[in-house]
Amino acid sequence: MEYKPKISLVVNGDTFSYKLFEALKHVSKTYSQRKASKNLGISHAVLNRRIKEAEEKLGFKLVFSTGAGSELTDNGNKLLQKYEKYENRLKKRGKLIICGGYASSRLLETLISEYGLDAAVYKTGDKDAIYLASLDMVDILTLDDPVHAFINDLDFTPIAYDHLTLVSSSNIHIKNINNLNGKNFVEITDSEQRFAWNTLDDKKINYKLIEKVTSPYDALKFVKDNPNSYTFISSSLSDGSNIIKNETRHIISVVICNKEDERINDFLNYILTFNGQKIIEKCGFESLI
Structure with a gap:
């Protein structure tokens, strides 16, 4: 089965269906309410009523008539842009998003390059990365400190050791x-x-x-x-003294946030293979093997 989510938007306490925003989107593209209603498979009267009812609740115009047809007002454009921003978060990402701690994300950056995975890597602290993952904006979460995985009850996979x-x-x-x-x-x-x-x-x-x-x-x-x-x-980020190497040895881990993408599972399997672990050693980490 294929699932495609549709979202509504709550503005000042009133809920507006995705149908309104589809109407606004088609008006903005066709510059015509009649063409927009035809594209949507509804009557012009139904489309016009959706827009008028929304304008009454919002207290401002969304569409205005021109000599050649119809266009969105500035407020209409702003509202549509806000909706599309949320809508884009629901779309399946072509390029995977990897985000995490400074050391672990740097390691993942090398691993995706060697593996050939189409992904963007963002480096930040563990806490900020976990927050972004909670917003469903991350496919693979990387953690420098395993304590954050335990605190947030995350299903993590160790991939290397660091100190x-x-x-x-x-x-x-x-x-x-x-x-x-x-x-x-x-x-x-x-x-x-x-x-x-x-x-x-x-x-x-x-x-x-x-x-x-x-x-x-x-x-x-x-x-x-x-x-x-x-x-x-x-140790992967800077040379220095190893006087407390043993006391600070800890796990570098990843959390798979997008479990439905087969590319991620294949990539994780590669990380845990001999070849993946050799790359990990070259990056200044200690392998699991």
Whole structure:
């Protein structure tokens, strides 16, 4: 069976059927209410009544007559554009959308290139990516930190291991975790850095968070501009000291949001094969194999 959703739009408490917007769409294309009604397979009177009833509820005109036919008013165009924006979200996407954490989405970017998958990749924090996925705007969700999958009860698939490296313009001098006592750190909000902070807390390291940023790239820039500061970054994104590699080893995972597209299942199977895992290693991650 084939399913095609049709949506209504609620404006100021009144619900307007998709039939109104189909009428407006055809009027905007044909510049004629008679041609629009013919294309829709309804009478001119029915189409005119749909428009007039909507105008009465909305309190403004949607269509106006010209010497050559009919056109949408500015308000009519704005309303139709708003409807089409929501309508487009329901359409089957030709190009798959992948969105997730900075490290994991970067990995997926390489994997789709090697595999030949037609997809667009968007890098952001895990929380923002999960929000977009909840709006049905994502086909594959990637997560840097597995805790977000557990918190949101997501059905995730591990694809690699990652760990955090200590980064600073002077990190070559850090040989032991105890040397981090009294150091200043840059925090990346809602990131896998929690593994690092938990480790430092467990080791009773006295450290200070002096800056908060939203991406690892901002953190790298800050420590570059401030020589006496440190941060923890995914090993796939930056070289650094591996003094807490074992303590911060964690899963990189994906969540399949669009389970009906066969391309995604085939791609996931490829990621988990020997060839896919070798690419993962080349990207600076640890394979599952």
